[in-house]
Amino acid sequence: EVQLVESGGGLVQPGGSLRLSCAASGFTFSSYWMSWVRQAPGRGLEWVANIKHDGSEIYYLDSVKGRFTVSRDNAKNSLYLQMNSLSAEDTAVYYCASLYGGFDPWGQGTLVTVSS
Protein backbone atom coordinates (compact mmCIF):
# COMPACT_ATOMS: atom_id res chain seq x y z
CA GLU A 1 0.00 0.00 0.00
CA VAL A 2 1.30 3.42 -0.96
CA GLN A 3 1.60 5.56 2.15
CA LEU A 4 2.95 8.96 3.13
CA VAL A 5 3.16 9.90 6.80
CA GLU A 6 4.07 13.42 7.90
CA SER A 7 5.46 14.34 11.28
CA GLY A 8 7.14 17.24 13.03
CA GLY A 9 4.30 19.75 13.25
CA GLY A 10 3.46 21.64 16.39
CA LEU A 11 3.25 25.02 18.06
CA VAL A 12 6.12 27.42 17.40
CA GLN A 13 6.63 31.07 18.22
CA PRO A 14 6.87 33.71 15.48
CA GLY A 15 10.41 33.79 14.14
CA GLY A 16 10.99 30.20 15.15
CA SER A 17 11.89 27.11 13.16
CA LEU A 18 10.42 23.68 12.58
CA ARG A 19 11.43 20.67 10.51
CA LEU A 20 8.75 18.53 8.94
CA SER A 21 9.35 14.97 7.80
CA CYS A 22 7.44 12.72 5.44
CA ALA A 23 8.04 8.98 5.46
CA ALA A 24 7.15 7.18 2.25
CA SER A 25 6.40 3.50 1.76
CA GLY A 26 4.81 1.20 -0.79
CA PHE A 27 6.36 2.77 -3.88
CA THR A 28 9.78 3.54 -5.39
CA PHE A 29 10.28 6.87 -3.63
CA SER A 30 13.51 7.65 -5.49
CA SER A 31 11.69 7.68 -8.85
CA TYR A 32 9.19 10.43 -8.08
CA TRP A 33 9.08 14.16 -7.73
CA MET A 34 7.71 15.11 -4.31
CA SER A 35 5.83 18.14 -3.07
CA TRP A 36 4.68 20.03 -0.01
CA VAL A 37 1.23 21.60 -0.07
CA ARG A 38 -0.36 23.50 2.80
CA GLN A 39 -3.85 24.47 3.87
CA ALA A 40 -4.51 27.26 6.35
CA PRO A 41 -7.40 26.56 8.74
CA GLY A 42 -10.70 26.86 6.89
CA ARG A 43 -8.93 27.93 3.72
CA GLY A 44 -7.97 26.48 0.35
CA LEU A 45 -4.90 24.64 -0.79
CA GLU A 46 -1.53 26.28 -1.49
CA TRP A 47 1.43 24.63 -3.20
CA VAL A 48 4.68 25.23 -1.28
CA ALA A 49 7.57 23.36 -2.90
CA ASN A 50 8.61 20.64 -5.34
CA ILE A 51 11.76 18.55 -5.44
CA LYS A 52 12.87 16.34 -8.29
CA HIS A 53 13.45 12.63 -7.66
CA ASP A 54 17.22 13.14 -7.40
CA GLY A 55 17.06 16.53 -5.72
CA SER A 56 18.60 18.29 -8.71
CA GLU A 57 15.65 20.63 -9.26
CA ILE A 58 13.73 22.47 -6.56
CA TYR A 59 10.95 25.03 -6.83
CA TYR A 60 9.38 27.18 -4.12
CA LEU A 61 6.41 29.43 -3.62
CA ASP A 62 7.77 32.99 -3.58
CA SER A 63 6.50 33.71 -0.08
CA VAL A 64 8.58 30.87 1.41
CA LYS A 65 11.70 31.27 -0.73
CA GLY A 66 14.73 31.93 1.46
CA ARG A 67 12.90 30.72 4.57
CA PHE A 68 11.92 27.13 3.70
CA THR A 69 14.21 24.40 2.41
CA VAL A 70 12.94 21.16 0.93
CA SER A 71 15.22 18.13 0.84
CA ARG A 72 15.00 14.38 0.52
CA ASP A 73 16.93 11.27 1.52
CA ASN A 74 16.16 8.54 -0.99
CA ALA A 75 18.05 5.97 1.09
CA LYS A 76 15.59 6.61 3.93
CA ASN A 77 12.52 7.12 1.69
CA SER A 78 12.02 10.45 3.37
CA LEU A 79 11.12 14.01 2.42
CA TYR A 80 11.81 17.03 4.61
CA LEU A 81 10.79 20.66 4.93
CA GLN A 82 12.96 22.93 7.05
CA MET A 83 10.97 26.03 7.94
CA ASN A 84 12.71 29.09 9.38
CA SER A 85 11.56 32.62 10.28
CA LEU A 86 8.00 31.39 10.69
CA SER A 87 5.11 33.83 10.88
CA ALA A 88 1.40 33.54 11.62
CA GLU A 89 0.75 33.36 7.86
CA ASP A 90 2.54 30.00 7.81
CA THR A 91 -0.02 28.43 10.15
CA ALA A 92 -1.51 25.53 8.22
CA VAL A 93 -1.77 21.80 7.80
CA TYR A 94 1.23 20.75 5.75
CA TYR A 95 0.79 17.80 3.40
CA CYS A 96 3.44 15.92 1.52
CA ALA A 97 2.43 14.38 -1.79
CA SER A 98 4.08 12.52 -4.60
CA LEU A 99 3.70 13.76 -8.13
CA TYR A 100 2.11 11.35 -10.56
CA GLY A 101 -0.06 13.24 -13.02
CA GLY A 102 -1.11 15.42 -10.14
CA PHE A 103 -0.45 15.38 -6.41
CA ASP A 104 -1.07 11.69 -5.74
CA PRO A 105 -1.18 10.35 -3.14
CA TRP A 106 -1.21 12.71 -0.15
CA GLY A 107 -0.21 12.15 3.44
CA GLN A 108 -2.61 12.83 6.26
CA GLY A 109 -0.98 16.16 7.03
CA THR A 110 0.72 17.70 10.05
CA LEU A 111 -0.48 20.91 11.70
CA VAL A 112 1.92 23.81 12.14
CA THR A 113 0.71 26.61 14.40
CA VAL A 114 2.74 29.80 14.64
CA SER A 115 1.66 31.79 17.67
CA SER A 116 3.05 33.47 20.74
Place this chain on the structure above:
Amino acid sequence: EIVLTHSPATLSLSPGERATLSCRASQSVSSYLAWYQQKPGQAPRLIIYDASNRATGIPARFSGSGSGTDFTLTISSLEPEDFAVYYCQQRSNWPWTFGQGTKVEIK
Protein backbone atom coordinates in the same frame (compact mmCIF):
# COMPACT_ATOMS: atom_id res chain seq x y z
CA GLU B 1 0.60 33.95 -11.20
CA ILE B 2 -2.26 32.04 -12.83
CA VAL B 3 -5.55 32.53 -11.02
CA LEU B 4 -8.08 29.71 -11.14
CA THR B 5 -11.72 30.63 -10.59
CA HIS B 6 -14.34 28.04 -9.70
CA SER B 7 -18.02 28.35 -10.49
CA PRO B 8 -20.32 28.01 -8.78
CA ALA B 9 -18.88 28.37 -5.28
CA THR B 10 -21.56 26.03 -3.96
CA LEU B 11 -23.64 23.46 -5.80
CA SER B 12 -26.71 22.09 -4.04
CA LEU B 13 -27.87 18.83 -5.59
CA SER B 14 -29.57 15.57 -4.67
CA PRO B 15 -28.07 12.09 -4.94
CA GLY B 16 -28.50 10.76 -8.44
CA GLU B 17 -28.32 14.18 -10.06
CA ARG B 18 -25.62 15.32 -12.46
CA ALA B 19 -23.00 17.77 -11.18
CA THR B 20 -21.15 20.14 -13.48
CA LEU B 21 -18.28 22.11 -11.96
CA SER B 22 -16.31 24.75 -13.83
CA CYS B 23 -12.79 26.08 -13.44
CA ARG B 24 -11.51 29.04 -15.45
CA ALA B 25 -7.83 29.99 -15.69
CA SER B 26 -6.63 33.58 -16.02
CA GLN B 27 -4.38 32.45 -18.88
CA SER B 28 -3.92 29.26 -20.83
CA VAL B 29 -2.72 26.22 -18.90
CA SER B 30 -2.93 23.94 -21.93
CA SER B 31 -4.18 20.62 -20.52
CA TYR B 32 -2.12 20.80 -17.32
CA LEU B 33 -5.09 20.90 -15.01
CA ALA B 34 -6.07 18.53 -12.22
CA TRP B 35 -9.12 18.14 -10.00
CA TYR B 36 -9.10 17.08 -6.34
CA GLN B 37 -11.81 16.05 -3.93
CA GLN B 38 -11.56 16.90 -0.25
CA LYS B 39 -13.88 15.78 2.52
CA PRO B 40 -13.89 17.39 6.00
CA GLY B 41 -10.90 16.36 8.09
CA GLN B 42 -9.30 14.44 5.24
CA ALA B 43 -6.47 15.04 2.83
CA PRO B 44 -7.38 15.86 -0.76
CA ARG B 45 -7.59 13.05 -3.30
CA LEU B 46 -6.65 13.30 -6.96
CA ILE B 47 -9.66 12.76 -9.21
CA ILE B 48 -8.59 13.94 -12.67
CA TYR B 49 -5.18 14.86 -14.07
CA ASP B 50 -4.16 16.50 -17.33
CA ALA B 51 -7.73 17.75 -17.78
CA SER B 52 -9.38 14.48 -18.69
CA ASN B 53 -7.53 11.48 -17.23
CA ARG B 54 -9.10 9.71 -14.29
CA ALA B 55 -6.70 8.90 -11.48
CA THR B 56 -6.25 5.32 -10.30
CA GLY B 57 -9.34 3.95 -8.60
CA ILE B 58 -11.63 6.84 -9.51
CA PRO B 59 -15.10 5.72 -10.63
CA ALA B 60 -16.19 6.26 -14.21
CA ARG B 61 -18.95 8.65 -13.11
CA PHE B 62 -16.22 11.29 -12.81
CA SER B 63 -15.06 12.90 -16.04
CA GLY B 64 -13.04 15.96 -16.94
CA SER B 65 -12.88 18.05 -20.06
CA GLY B 66 -11.47 21.28 -21.39
CA SER B 67 -8.20 22.87 -22.43
CA GLY B 68 -6.67 26.31 -22.48
CA THR B 69 -8.62 28.38 -19.98
CA ASP B 70 -11.96 26.58 -19.48
CA PHE B 71 -12.35 23.24 -17.74
CA THR B 72 -15.22 21.14 -16.48
CA LEU B 73 -15.52 18.33 -13.95
CA THR B 74 -18.69 16.29 -14.39
CA ILE B 75 -20.11 13.77 -11.95
CA SER B 76 -22.72 11.93 -13.95
CA SER B 77 -24.84 10.69 -11.05
CA LEU B 78 -24.00 11.83 -7.54
CA GLU B 79 -23.40 9.18 -4.92
CA PRO B 80 -23.65 10.05 -1.20
CA GLU B 81 -19.85 9.87 -0.88
CA ASP B 82 -19.34 12.50 -3.61
CA PHE B 83 -20.54 15.41 -1.49
CA ALA B 84 -17.32 17.28 -0.79
CA VAL B 85 -15.23 20.25 -1.88
CA TYR B 86 -13.56 20.05 -5.29
CA TYR B 87 -10.45 22.00 -6.23
CA CYS B 88 -8.81 22.53 -9.60
CA GLN B 89 -5.03 22.99 -9.83
CA GLN B 90 -2.69 23.98 -12.66
CA ARG B 91 0.90 22.87 -13.25
CA SER B 92 1.50 24.87 -16.42
CA ASN B 93 3.30 27.80 -14.82
CA TRP B 94 5.17 28.49 -11.58
CA PRO B 95 3.86 28.93 -9.02
CA TRP B 96 1.48 26.01 -9.29
CA THR B 97 -1.88 27.27 -8.11
CA PHE B 98 -5.22 25.97 -6.86
CA GLY B 99 -8.67 27.40 -7.24
CA GLN B 100 -10.70 28.24 -4.15
CA GLY B 101 -12.96 25.28 -4.61
CA THR B 102 -16.58 24.33 -5.29
CA LYS B 103 -18.55 22.80 -2.46
CA VAL B 104 -21.01 20.14 -3.61
CA GLU B 105 -23.62 19.87 -0.88
CA ILE B 106 -26.74 17.79 -0.40
CA LYS B 107 -29.90 19.65 -1.34
